[in-house]
Amino acid sequence: MDEDDVDNSRASLIEHLTELRKRLIYCILAFLVGMVVCFAFWEFIFQYLTDPICNALVERGQACNLILIKLQEGFFVAVRISVMGGIILAFPYISFQMWRFVAPGLYRDEKSAFLPFMLASPFMFLLGAAFAFLVVIPLAFNFFLGFQQDSTVLGPNGAPPPAAEQPVTEAPAVEPSGPSIAALDQNIITSAGVTFQGSVAEYLTLTIKFILAFGLCFQLPVLLTLMGKAGLVSAGGLAAFRKYAVVAILTLAAVVTPPDVITQVILFTVVYGLYEISIFLVARVERRRVEEYREQGIHFDDDDSKSGQDQGPNAGETGTGSNRKEQHEPAEHSNDRTT
Numbered sequence: 001m002d003e004d005d006v007d008n009s010r011a012s013l014i015e016h017l018t019e020l021r022k023r024l025i026y027c028i029l030a031f032l033v034g035m036v037v038c039f040a041f042w043e044f045i046f047q048y049l050t051d052p053i054c055n056a057l058v059e060r061g062q063a064c065n066l067i068l069i070k071l072q073e074g075f076f077v078a079v080r081i082s083v084m085g086g087i088i089l090a091f092p093y094i095s096f097q098m099w100r101f102v103a104p105g106l107y108r109d110e111k112s113a114f115l116p117f118m119l120a121s122p123f124m125f126l127l128g129a130a131f132a133f134l135v136v137i138p139l140a141f142n143f144f145l146g147f148q149q150d151s152t153v154l155g156p157n158g159a160p161p162p163a164a165e166q167p168v169t170e171a172p173a174v175e176p177s178g179p180s181i182a183a184l185d186q187n188i189i190t191s192a193g194v195t196f197q198g199s200v201a202e203y204l205t206l207t208i209k210f211i212l213a214f215g216l217c218f219q220l221p222v223l224l225t226l227m228g229k230a231g232l233v234s235a236g237g238l239a240a241f242r243k244y245a246v247v248a249i250l251t252l253a254a255v256v257t258p259p260d261v262i263t264q265v266i267l268f269t270v271v272y273g274l275y276e277i278s279i280f281l282v283a284r285v286e287r288r289r290v291e292e293y294r295e296q297g298i299h300f301d302d303d304d305s306k307s308g309q310d311q312g313p314n315a316g317e318t319g320t321g322s323n324r325k326e327q328h329e330p331a332e333h334s335n336d337r338t339t
Contacts, residue, residue, distance in 0.1 A: 023097045030090040030097075038085030042078040045085060049207055052133070053198065056141045060148075066200045073201050080204060091122060117226050121219060128218030129211045131270070137210050139263050149194045213256045217271050221278045228282035235283035238275075245275055 038045060054064035068074050095118055103111060227233045238245075253267040 019101060023101045026097050027090070027094045030093040031086050033086075034089030035082045035086030037089065039078060039082035042081045042085075045081050046077070046204075049081075049204065052137045052207075053141050053203060056138065056145050057196070060145060062196070066198045066203055069199050069201070073199070077200050077204055080208075084208065095122065113229055117222055117229075121222050124218045124222055125215040128214040128216070131218070132210045132214035133207075136214065136263055136266060137207065139266070140210070143263065145196055147194065148196055209256075214267075214270075217252075217256075217267070218274065220271065220274045221281060224275075224278035225281040225285065228285045233282060235279050235286055238279045238282060242275075242279075246272065249275070 050064065050066070053066075057064045099115070099118060102114075106114065224233060224238065228235070249268050249271045250264075252271065253264040256267065
């Protein structure tokens with residue numbers, strides 16, 4: 001490599017870095033704009049995020065009150081909500097900037113293959129997040145709130161105290177005319193009460209974990225189909241790996257979801273259904289690949305086509321390499337023939 005080639009490579013690298021810096025600046029500005037917008041409406045967003053816990057508490061006749069354990073907790077909750085909202089609002093624009101940076105280096109067939117996955121990925125994430133927020137989170141919170149219990153107070157003779165001596169579960173606005181200290185000393189508390197007093201930060205953390213977990217799980221068909229398109233996995237391999245996938249999905253359901261059988265069964269059913277859909281999509285990609293090879297004049301026997309569908313890219317890469325070689329050789333042979 002001479003000095004001119006080195007200078008040209010340096011110039012190309014500098015141009016790519018300059019373009020990357022410009023795209024990153026655009027992405028950061030879009031994120032900041034979305035963050036400022038969400039910070040202005042963080043209370044409305046927070047009220048929407050607390051709908052599942054409030055509905056579960058109202059069904060039990062309890063007030064929906066979350067507490068601030070730390071003095072600065074409310075401010076950081078608002079910041080976390082604005083950051084999450086800013087990422088969601090700016091994600092379409094960030095994806096567009098990523099595409100503008102990557103697209104010039106791709107061929108036309110690569111663009112047509114990669115673009116659907118970029119569009120399907122945010123859609124599947126939003127679908128998983130909506131499923132978690134509307135279905136899984138209410139079930140999980142109902143399960144968690146089921147561990148509450150009321151305190152039991154008995155009188156001196158084992159009978160319930162009079163109505164005036166019943167314990168007050170919530171502090172009223174005015175001072176109640178309850179029993180005297182001597183009357184309370186005569187009563188016997190047989191069991192302590194357990195009441196939910198949730199922290200704002202802890203509730204937001206748990207909700208975000210559910211949303212992220214299901215959003216990422218719903219990326220499974222997109223990821224496996226893209227890997228099948230690249231030749232990294234095959235439908236036969238995924239089908240043979242099915243029994244191990246069942247164990248992995250059950251483990252994931254036990255770790256991600258609360259110890260509630262209903263929630264775990266729902267997550268297992270959804271993720272395993274997505275796994276079966278991924279096998280179908282990968283098999284469809286392999287059939288299209290075989291059809292393209294046949295159109296190019298590369299024919300497979302029955303055993304070769306089956307091995308190509310089972311092994312994915314191995315047979316396809318061989319055919320592709322021979323096809324590319326055949327595309328370059330005719331020009332050389334035609335020159336030899338003319339001479």
